[in-house]
Structure formats: structure tokens, C-alpha cells
Amino acid sequence: MANTTKVLLDGLAYPEGPRWHEGKLWFSDMHSGAVLSVDASGKSEVVVEVPNAPSGLGWLPDGRLLVVSMTDRRLLRLDPNGLTEAADLSELASYHCNDMVVDERGRAYVGNFGFDLHDHAKPTNAEIVLVTPDGMARLVADGMQFPNGSVITPDGATLIVGETFGTRLTAFDIEADGSLSGRRTWAQLEGIMPDGICLDAEGAIWVASPVSHAIFRVAEGGEILQQIPLETQSFACMLGGPNGRTLHICTAESPDPETCVANRTGRIEIVEVDVPHAGLP
Numbered sequence: 059m060a061n062t063t064k065v066l067l068d069g070l071a072y073p074e075g076p077r078w079h080e081g082k083l084w085f086s087d088m089h090s091g092a093v094l095s096v097d098a099s100g101k102s103e104v105v106v107e108v109p110n111a112p113s114g115l116g117w118l119p120d121g122r123l124l125v126v127s128m129t130d131r132r133l134l135r136l137d138p139n140g141l142t143e144a145a146d147l148s149e150l151a152s153y154h155c156n157d158m159v160v161d162e163r164g165r166a167y168v169g170n171f172g173f174d175l176h177d178h179a180k181p182t183n184a185e186i187v188l189v190t191p192d193g194m195a196r197l198v199a200d201g202m203q204f205p206n207g208s209v210i211t212p213d214g215a216t217l218i219v220g221e222t223f224g225t226r227l228t229a230f231d232i233e234a235d236g237s238l239s240g241r242r243t244w245a246q247l248e249g250i251m252p253d254g255i256c257l258d259a260e261g262a263i264w265v266a267s268p269v270s271h272a273i274f275r276v277a278e279g280g281e282i283l284q285q286i287p288l289e290t291q292s293f294a295c296m297l298g299g300p301n302g303r304t305l306h307i308c309t310a311e312s313p314d315p316e317t318c319v320a321n322r323t324g325r326i327e328i329v330e331v332d333v334p335h336a337g338l339p
Contacts, residue, residue: 070324073308078298086112116160169205199291207254220252254294266292302334
């Protein structure tokens with residue numbers, strides 16, 4: 059097992075929301091306002107421009123891309139003729155929308171900041187909004203401390219969300235109508251602030267942490283099973299590649315403390331791991 063990453067793609071503004079789809083890694087370059095894809099050779103292309111900061115990505119059952127548009131708090135859909143609004147979340151999300159996960163039925167679970175992070179406001183709790191494929195949106199969880207990266211287990215029964223400012227992973231049961239119940243702490247993580255996450259076939263979760271110069275493989279209950287050191291900070295991760303064992307890590311130098319914006323130091327780094335991807339995204 060390798061414990062050193064190599065760079066697949068660099069020169070990015072702030073890569074986030076990585077997803078393995080149709081043989082490529084798709085991701086949002088948040089501060090450059092675009093969704094990109096990159097293949098195993100490092101060749102990248104712009105999929106679509108999203109002017110109000112793209113974040114979480116997912117797909118409807120018919121193959122159309124969903125993109126979180128952060129600062130105007132909308133969920134967008136990429137139709138053949140371009141981007142269109144799938145849902146306006148401005149009345150439901152407390153502040154900028156963030157990452158999300160989309161289930162096999164096309165239902166999107168979208169988190170948000172809860173407060174003005176860039177202006178160093180006092181942290182306040184946030185919500186998870188459920189958007190169904192018909193564009194209906196409703197709150198399914200509140201009292202979350204910066205709900206961020208999310209995964210759904212292979213049986214479709216459990217949603218696990220990284221609460222960045224809660225330093226924990228929180229699990230919910232997914233009801234038939236998409237509602238969430240049975241809230242519980244999946245793992246409390248001391249000194250780790252979970253950002254983007256992904257699930258593997260042994261039920262462990264890889265956790266990117268923007269304060270740790272490392273990425274962590276975590277078991278339910280909080281045991282750290284593996285740690286991979288990084289030169290800079292990690293913001294999201296995704297297992298993919300032909301056998302599901304290539305861990306793609308979105309990294310960048312720490313953002314400017316005044317603007318919270320990184321200065322094109324963003325990279326997609328990769329490392330081969332033993333246990334393949336499972337679940338969603």
C-alpha cells in the first residue's frame with residue numbers, strides 16, 4: 059500500500075466535490091467558477107461554467123448532472139441546452155450551500171454553511187435540505203454544525219454527514235420518502251474537521267480535513283485506521299479508477315485568512331489504497 063501521493067492535476071483555484079463518473083474524476087473548481095473532469099492521464103476539460111461558485115455534484119437517474127451553486131443557494135441541473143434551476147434553496151438554507159450527495163433515485167441532500175464563514179461570523183447551526191427530482195425542496199435535518207461532505211451506504215439505508223465544526227461524522231436512517239431519522243454520532247474525531255468524505259467497501263470512511271496536512275481512513279466509532287500525510291491541506295476525496303482503489307484528494311494551500319480564497323495552489327493528488335469504493339457518491 060502506498061503512503062505517498064502523486065499529483066494528477068495542478069494549477070487549480072480550489073478543487074472540491076470530487077466524483078468518479080464515466081471513467082473520469084469530475085470536480086468543482088470552486089473559486090474559478092467551473093466544473094471540470096480529468097482522466098487518468100491528467101487531461102482535463104471544463105464541463106460547465108457555474109458563476110456563483112460550484113460545490114457538490116451528483117447525477118439524476120437519466121444521467122443529467124446536478125451542481126450546487128453556492129452563493130445564490132440554488133441547485134442547478136445541466137440540461138442539453140445548458141444549466142437550469144432545479145431548485146431555489148434560498149428560503150431553506152441559512153447561508154451559502156455547500157456539498158451534497160445524490161441517491162439512486164435522484165434525491166439530493168444539500169448542506170450549507172449556516173453562517174458567513176468568510177467574514178468570520180460567529181458559527182451558527184445549519185440545515186440539510188432534501189431536493190427531489192421534481193424540484194420540491196424541504197428541510198430534513200437541522201441543528202447541524204456546518205454539514206459538509208456526505209455519503210450513502212450501498213444499501214441506500216444510511217446517510218453519513220461530516221459536521222466540520224462539530225468534528226464528527228453523523229449518521230441518519232433514510233426513510234422511504236427521503237426523510238431522515240435516527241440521528242446518531244458515527245464517529246467523533248478529535249482534532250479532525252471533516253470536509254469531503256468517501257466510503258469504502260469495508261464500511262470505513264476517508265475523511266479530508268483542512269487543518270491536518272493529512273487524510274484519514276476512519277472506522278465507525280472513530281478509530282483512525284490509516285493516515286496519509288500531505289504537503290498542504292485536504293478539502294475533499296473520492297475513490298475511483300478502474301478498480302475503485304485510486305484515492306483522489308483535493309488539496310490546496312491554506313486559504314488567505316481574510317478572503318478564505320486559495321491562490322491557484324489547488325491540486326488533484328492520487329494514491330492507490332487497498333479497499334475499493336462503495337456506496338454514493
